[in-house]
Amino acid sequence: MFEKVEAAPKDAILGLTEAFKADPRAEKINLSVGVYQDENGKTPLLECVKEAERRLAAAPTTKSYLPISGLADYCRAVAELAFGAEAEPLSRKRVAWAQTPGGTGALRVAADFIHANFPQATVWMSEPTWPNHPQIFAAAGVPTKSYAYFDAKTNALNLEGMLADVGKMQAGDVILLHGCCHNPTGIDPTPEQWKKIANAVYARGVLPLLDFAYQGFADGIEEDTAGLKAFVRPGAEMLVCSSFSKNFSLYRERVGALFAVAPSAEAAESVQSQINKVVRSNYSNPPGHGAEVVATILGDESLRKQWEGEVATMRNRINGMRSELVKALKDHGVPGDYSFIQRQRGMFSFSGLTKPQVERLRDEYAIYVVGSGRINVAGLTSCNIDRVAECIGKVL
Numbered sequence: 001m002f003e004k005v006e007a008a009p010k011d012a013i014l015g016l017t018e019a020f021k022a023d024p025r026a027e028k029i030n031l032s033v034g035v036y037q038d039e040n041g042k043t044p045l046l047e048c049v050k051e052a053e054r055r056l057a058a059a060p061t062t063k064s065y066l067p068i069s070g071l072a073d074y075c076r077a078v079a080e081l082a083f084g085a086e087a088e089p090l091s092r093k094r095v096a097w098a099q100t101p102g103g104t105g106a107l108r109v110a111a112d113f114i115h116a117n118f119p120q121a122t123v124w125m126s127e128p129t130w131p132n133h134p135q136i137f138a139a140a141g142v143p144t145k146s147y148a149y150f151d152a153k154t155n156a157l158n159l160e161g162m163l164a165d166v167g168k169m170q171a172g173d174v175i176l177l178h179g180c181c182h183n184p185t186g187i188d189p190t191p192e193q194w195k196k197i198a199n200a201v202y203a204r205g206v207l208p209l210l211d212f213a214y215q216g217f218a219d220g221i222e223e224d225t226a227g228l229k230a231f232v233r234p235g236a237e238m239l240v241c242s243s244f245s246k247n248f249s250l251y252r253e254r255v256g257a258l259f260a261v262a263p264s265a266e267a268a269e270s271v272q273s274q275i276n277k278v279v280r281s282n283y284s285n286p287p288g289h290g291a292e293v294v295a296t297i298l299g300d301e302s303l304r305k306q307w308e309g310e311v312a313t314m315r316n317r318i319n320g321m322r323s324e325l326v327k328a329l330k331d332h333g334v335p336g337d338y339s340f341i342q343r344q345r346g347m348f349s350f351s352g353l354t355k356p357q358v359e360r361l362r363d364e365y366a367i368y369v370v371g372s373g374r375i376n377v378a379g380l381t382s383c384n385i386d387r388v389a390e391c392i393g394k395v396l
């Protein structure tokens with residue numbers, strides 16, 4: 001049977017890191033996968049994480065199974081981080097939740113939940129979006145369509161086009177939005193635009209699903225909840241998929257969460273039972289360590305302060321690299337106005353590089369960026385930025 005199996009295409013993002021690792025050229029630079037690197041090109045283990053791990057190691061409890069929906073202290077803490085400690089959906093107990101293996105796990109649980117409970121629903125995604133989004137929903141058997149999002153001419157949000165496409169959605173469809181730090185464009189709606197989008201989505205009877213993977217990487221941990229909070233209204237429903245890979249630098253621990261905001265506590269109980277059913281048949285119950293680390297940090301005032309500082313350090317370094325890149329491109333005489341790079345938020349910059357230019361960067365200069373032209377700004381350092389700018393100039 002296996003001889004008839006055809007090789008699958010390489011993953012658009014993770015496949016590039018495999019190719020990067022195999023590249024023997026010493027001058028190679030990886031700006032593909034969305035992983036934060038510090039000034040020395042290393043992905044840090046945060047100090048607050050090290051301290052939480054020390055505490056957990058000193059007070060071992062058990063490695064028995066967690067409940068299907070995960071560690072309750074963790075779910076509550078990360079729900080408060082996303083919605084706010086005083087949020088009405090939390091106090092009214094109308095939020096069902098699950099600790100999931102990363103944000104991808106949350107998206108897959110959401111996709112299976114949608115497929116099982118709303119078989120007529122189409123999930124609408126921004127054009128462009130994270131390449132794994134369509135794959136996850138396709139794997140769950142959920143039909144997908146795209147809505148307008150990015151205006152390449154102005155390097156800004158195409159709000160008019162987006163709202164026009166919301167008008168084409170059916171009641172009962174789902175709109176997948178990026179809570180902040182849109183991946184790949186780095187273009188987020190303003191708080192006023194978020195309100196308009198939420199009004200249009202709810203007026204149409206469409207269910208919002210927010211992929212919230214970069215909280216704290218745009219303007220601040222609290223500031224970055226503006227989009228999500230635009231959808232929090234009395235009785236209103238929504239899904240949120242959170243990831244703590246980036247903001248706790250816990251990538252390989254696979255720490256995420258799914259929240260389903262139901263109109264009432266009774267509805268939330270049924271939704272919880274359906275989420276549990278999906279989890280049980282996928283991976284039974286989630287892994288413990290990463291969630292224990294996050295719960296320890298968020299539950300301790302001084303560790304939490306330390307974490308907020310470490311997130312700010314990562315955010316500020318990325319934003320600093322944005323300005324440096326604009327300057328370096330100018331210094332190398334690269335024609336065009338690249339000031340938009342400074343306005344983009346999060347790890348990524350949508351550079352406008354074409355596929356052949358991206359290929360030349362990789363083949364001739366050993367610089368790896370995603371095929372769409374997405375550059376991981378968090379992979380730039382003062383040591384490599386000059387060469388990156390120079391080579392971008394050459395391929396342009």
Ligand code: LMR
Pocket residue numbers: 013014032033034035130132183
């Ligand atoms: C990315 O977009 O590079 C990250 O979200 C990592 C991934 O899993 O693709």
